[in-house]
Amino acid sequence: MIISVASGKGGTGKTTVSVALAQSLGYCNYYDFDVEAPNSDIFLKPDINHYQKVYVKYPYFIKKEGVSFKACADFCHFNAIASINEDYVFFEELCHGCGGCILVGPEGYVKEKEAEVGEISKGFKSPGIYFHMGNLKPKSMRTSNVQADLEKMLDEEQTVIIDSPPGNSCSMVNAVKNCDYCILVTEPTPYGLSDLKISIDVLKDLNKKFGIVINRDGIGNKDLENYLKENGYKILLKIPNDINIAKTYSKGGSLLDWDSDMKEKFLRIMDEIEKEVGR
């Protein structure tokens, strides 16, 4: 079974919930899909034993008299290459690495090289957590390529936990599209509620089952709970607003470090999810 932990608004506690769930289970395969700002290693503290680079392909163009790259420029849907007579300008940051310019360009004069855009670290935390974390190289903007390599590693031999990036765009979709159940983490503020509604739209579009964790319960107002009640959405857990949780978090501690009773609560959530998914 694959469980994704997502949230439209950032900083509501996705990683906090993902890590607490993993620690409570003890045995699971963990994937940090928040490749632009991955943090799970800080809280799970796995022994990292393997790094795997993420590469994408970029074209390069061999200049020669009489050879024009106009066909490449005309074809490229991303405007990554401009051609002026026999000269050209290539904008690497616009290139998606589709290989189209090789197909349409002068044969033998468009070639490809690999560029590193990120890295995946793999590790282990006892008793049985297999850890995977993607890390995008700053400035490379190839979030989905790093996520795609992580996706290839998804292994359902044990329960899979995916820590999603914030937001409701394609990088969030990449983290939830394979899940059997999505835990949406939010907080009872107008910001939390506004972003939650969009996340729910995404999950409904994808036909996903989901439940809500309310973090920092007690702040803000009652609008979130009223909304959840009106729509019949399931509240899996409420985590209180407690400065000590924030302080534990600031040091890299988890919810289980803050209160060992949390383990029971997360195992109960897991039971509920299993029942709902039907496994």
Added chain:
Amino acid sequence: MKQLTIISGKGGTGKTTLASNFIRLAKNHIAVDADVDAANLYILLKPTILKTEEFIGGPIAYLQGECINCGRCEELCRFDAISDSLTDIKFDSLKCEGCGVCEYVCPVDAISLKAGKQGEYYISDTQFGKFVHARLDPGAENSGKLVTIVRNLAEDIAYKGNNDLIIIDGAPGIGCSVIASLNGVDYVVIIIEPTLSGISDFKKIYDVVKFFGIEPLIVINKKDLNEENRQDIIKFCSSNSTQIIGEIPYDERIPLNLANNTFAVDDEASTAGKEIKNIWEKIMSLG
């Protein structure tokens, strides 16, 4: 005209709180929400929409004719967006990047690309001046492109209206929408929490901002959460000659203000609001 972007790397560290209070304090400015897939600035600004435009994202491939199951498109698609091309071809709209390779190689012209609406963007009036914002459709791509559109629009309005500042509320992370919110701006404020994860994400966004040749201004939020981490941030900044322009205390009134639709800077009892005012004055004095 100057442009100021507020970003953070890690989400939920206070970007929108800072941005909305700056907007409250600023005069003769345009506000922009560049967090297009989780926009929140509208909540406090309460915009009256003057104009709505459709955002047409990049095109994606679809089957328009009779497929002869040759498999050529699937073989060449680098994004795994095509499957079962030898029997009953399927396109994965989430994976397709709209490169057009499949359309090009199809021997019977059965594939075409089509662009569709992927969101909306708005020009609005607010009590605090003009506001340009957007809503990316749930799950859509091209957030960077939408950010660029929204920013260009804001620049147009600012030129015509003689506004001297654009305040941009950025997205979390270091991806395409964040980069689109940094391009060509004059000031970048990075707001950071003294947590281990906050510091880790801060260092990544710091690198990105430096790459753009911008000297970021640092704001530490919830400064009293962890003294050791706070000192680490101060050390990092001073060794890189980067200026910390303010430190906002942990203040339970922040979510309370938000729930009551009020600004921290208008709340006499808010210690955070007081510091945000100081930060704003420091930024204004930079010229």
